[in-house]
Amino acid sequence: MRAPDEDRTSVAGAAIDAPDAPAxxxxxxxxxxxxxxxxxxxxxxxxxxxxxxxxxxxxxxxxxxxxxxxxxxAASKPELLLMVFNAEWRRALSATRHDAPASAARLAPTDAIMALLRPLLTSAALNPENTAYYQREILWGEPTGAYRVEALELVDGLEASIATLLSGYGTETPGGSERLRPGVDAPLAARSIFSLLHLALIRCGLGREPMESLPDSLRAEIDLVLHGIVEPVPARPVGP
Amino acid sequence: MRAPDEDRTSVAGAAIDAPDAPAxxxxxxxxxxxxxxxxxxxxxxxxxxxxxxxxxxxxxxxxxxxxxxxxxxAASKPELLLMVFNAEWRRALSATRHDAPASAARLAPTDAIMALLRPLLTSAALNPENTAYYQREILWGEPTGAYRVEALELVDGLEASIATLLSGYGTETPGGSERLRPGVDAPLAARSIFSLLHLALIRCGLGREPMESLPDSLRAEIDLVLHGIVEPVPARPVGP
DNA sequence: ACTCAAAAATGAGCGTACTCCGTTATATTG
DNA sequence: CAATATAACGGAGTACGCTCATTTTTGAGT
Missing domain, CATH: 1.10.10.60 (Homeodomain-like)
Structure with a gap:
C-alpha cells in the first residue's frame, strides 16, 4: 500500500467538471x-x-x-486506465440516459435493464481486453485513487438507477405482466445484476467467451436472476 | 503478454498429482x-x-x-499465490465432499449450495485480503500459467457440482418443496451463482464489507437468484 | 521592473518482478 | 570409470512503475 499522498491537488476532476472558468x-x-x-x-x-x-x-x-x-x-498506470475509461463510459451512458426513462416503464424488466446496459456492451466490444482490465481496476484499484473513486460513482449511479427501475415494478403494475416479488431488496438485486455484468465483461475481455455472444449470454443471466432458478412445487395433480 | 515459454517443464503439477513414483x-x-x-x-x-x-x-x-x-x-509472483491457495482450497473442499452429496438431496436449494460453499468462506475468513487477490488471479491471471489453469479446474469442478445439484431438483421432487423452473439452464445458473461468490469474496477481502456478514449476505444473494426478483402478476381478484 | 514564496515540472534514481546465459549437478553411454 | 548430454541452478542484469530532491515557472506584492 502506498502512502495516502496528501498533497496531490484536485487536478483529477478539473478536466471533467469545469467547462466554465472565465479567466x-x-x-x-x-x-x-x-x-x-x-x-x-x-x-x-x-x-x-x-x-x-x-x-x-x-x-x-x-x-x-x-x-x-x-x-x-494520475497516481498510477491503473489510474490512467480508469481516467480513459471513465470518459468512455460516461460518453456511452450519456447516449441512453435521454430516452431510457421514457420507455422503460412499459418494457419487461429484462428488456428495461438491457436497454440501460447496452451502451456499455457496445463500448466493450470496441476493446474487450482493456474493458476487462478496467473492471479489474474498478474492483481492486487503490481506494484513494481519484479516478477510481470517480469510476465507483459511475457504477454506483448506474446500479442505483437499476434499483429504481426495479422498484418501479413494485408499487404499481403499469400495464406490465410482472411485478417485484414481495420481500425482495431492490438495491441488493441491482448489485447482483452488476456482479453478473462485471464478470461477463471479464469473461469476454479475456477471451473465455466470444464478444459477440456477450449480449445474449448476459441477457440470459439477467433473465435468470430476475425470474429465479427454482420455483415452488405446484399442488399435486393426483391426491396423496 | 509474455512469450509462451515452451521449455518450462511440468514441474508445476509434480508435487500434487504424483504421490507414487517408486525410485x-x-x-x-x-x-x-x-x-x-x-x-x-x-x-x-x-x-x-x-x-x-x-x-x-x-x-x-x-x-x-x-x-x-x-x-x-512458478512463472510469476501471482502464480505463487495461486499455488498456495489452490492447495488451501483443495484442503477446504476435501472436507465437505464426503458428507455433502448424502445430505444435499433433502435440503432446500439455498442451503444445499451454501453447504457446498461454506468451507471456502471459512477459509476466506482466515485471510480475507489474500483470498481477494486469489480471486483476482483466477479471473485475470496469465492464461498459460500452470497454477491458474489448475485453479480454473478447481472452480469449474465446483461449479459443475452445483449445476449437478441443481439438476437434481429437476427430474424428481424428492420430498422437497422446490423444483428447477422449466427452461432453466443448470450450468448457466451455476455460473451466475459463482459470479456472486467471486464478487462477494472480493468485496469482503478488500474491506468493503465486514467478513462476518459474508455468509449472510452471500446467502441472501444466492437466495435471490434462486427465487428471482420479479414474479408474474397474479390474476386480478376483481373482474375487469 | 524586481522579489519572492508557492506550485509545477523534471529526470536521475530506486525497488522489485522477472530474464538470460554461464556454471554445476545428475543421468547416460561407451 | 571417463566422456558426454541434458536438466537444474545461480545471480548479475534488465525493464518498468514510481519517487523525490532539485530546478523552473508563475503570479502576487512592492
Whole structure:
C-alpha cells in the first residue's frame, strides 16, 4: 500500500467538471492543456497496443511531458486506465440516459435493464481486453485513487438507477405482466445484476467467451436472476 | 503478454498429482524438496505479511533457493499465490465432499449450495485480503500459467457440482418443496451463482464489507437468484 | 521592473518482478 | 570409470512503475 499522498491537488476532476472558468490564468491553462494531452495519449496508446503493452514512459513521451510529470495527473498506470475509461463510459451512458426513462416503464424488466446496459456492451466490444482490465481496476484499484473513486460513482449511479427501475415494478403494475416479488431488496438485486455484468465483461475481455455472444449470454443471466432458478412445487395433480 | 515459454517443464503439477513414483532418483527428489520448501515459504510469508508486502526475493531466501530458481517453480509472483491457495482450497473442499452429496438431496436449494460453499468462506475468513487477490488471479491471471489453469479446474469442478445439484431438483421432487423452473439452464445458473461468490469474496477481502456478514449476505444473494426478483402478476381478484 | 514564496515540472534514481546465459549437478553411454 | 548430454541452478542484469530532491515557472506584492 502506498502512502495516502496528501498533497496531490484536485487536478483529477478539473478536466471533467469545469467547462466554465472565465479567466483561468496561464497556470491553469497549462495544466488543462497537459491534462488533455495526457488523456489523449493514454487513450490512443491503450487502444493501439493494449494496456499491458504500453509503458508509462510511452504515454509521457507522446503527451510530451516528463515521466515524473505524468504522475501528477494520475497516481498510477491503473489510474490512467480508469481516467480513459471513465470518459468512455460516461460518453456511452450519456447516449441512453435521454430516452431510457421514457420507455422503460412499459418494457419487461429484462428488456428495461438491457436497454440501460447496452451502451456499455457496445463500448466493450470496441476493446474487450482493456474493458476487462478496467473492471479489474474498478474492483481492486487503490481506494484513494481519484479516478477510481470517480469510476465507483459511475457504477454506483448506474446500479442505483437499476434499483429504481426495479422498484418501479413494485408499487404499481403499469400495464406490465410482472411485478417485484414481495420481500425482495431492490438495491441488493441491482448489485447482483452488476456482479453478473462485471464478470461477463471479464469473461469476454479475456477471451473465455466470444464478444459477440456477450449480449445474449448476459441477457440470459439477467433473465435468470430476475425470474429465479427454482420455483415452488405446484399442488399435486393426483391426491396423496 | 509474455512469450509462451515452451521449455518450462511440468514441474508445476509434480508435487500434487504424483504421490507414487517408486525410485524417483536424486534429481527428482531435489526438485520435490525445493518445490516443498517454496510452497511452505510462500504460504508462511503471504500469511504473515500479506501478499503485497512479500517480495519474490523474500520467498526465495526463506526457501533457500536463488531468485532465478524460484521462477522455474512458478512463472510469476501471482502464480505463487495461486499455488498456495489452490492447495488451501483443495484442503477446504476435501472436507465437505464426503458428507455433502448424502445430505444435499433433502435440503432446500439455498442451503444445499451454501453447504457446498461454506468451507471456502471459512477459509476466506482466515485471510480475507489474500483470498481477494486469489480471486483476482483466477479471473485475470496469465492464461498459460500452470497454477491458474489448475485453479480454473478447481472452480469449474465446483461449479459443475452445483449445476449437478441443481439438476437434481429437476427430474424428481424428492420430498422437497422446490423444483428447477422449466427452461432453466443448470450450468448457466451455476455460473451466475459463482459470479456472486467471486464478487462477494472480493468485496469482503478488500474491506468493503465486514467478513462476518459474508455468509449472510452471500446467502441472501444466492437466495435471490434462486427465487428471482420479479414474479408474474397474479390474476386480478376483481373482474375487469 | 524586481522579489519572492508557492506550485509545477523534471529526470536521475530506486525497488522489485522477472530474464538470460554461464556454471554445476545428475543421468547416460561407451 | 571417463566422456558426454541434458536438466537444474545461480545471480548479475534488465525493464518498468514510481519517487523525490532539485530546478523552473508563475503570479502576487512592492
Amino acid at each position: 483561468p490564468g496561464r497556470r491553469e491553462r497549462n495544466k488543462r492543456d497537459k491534462q488533455g494531452r495526457i488523456l489523449a495519449a493514454a487513450e490512443d496508446l491503450f487502444a493501439e497496443r493494449g494496456y499491458a503493452f504500453v509503458t508509462t514512459q510511452d504515454i509521457a513521451d507522446r503527451a510530451d511531458v516528463a515521466a515524473g510529470t505524468l504522475f501528477r495527473y | 524417483p532418483g536424486r534429481r527428482e527428489r531435489n526438485k520435490r524438496d525445493k518445490q516443498g520448501r517454496i510452497l511452505a515459504a510462500a504460504e508462511d510469508l503471504f500469511a504473515e505479511r500479506g501478499y503485497a508486502f512479500v517480495t519474490t526475493q523474500d520467498i526465495a531466501d526463506r526457501a533457500d533457493v536463488a531468485a532465478g530458481t524460484l521462477f522455474r517453480y
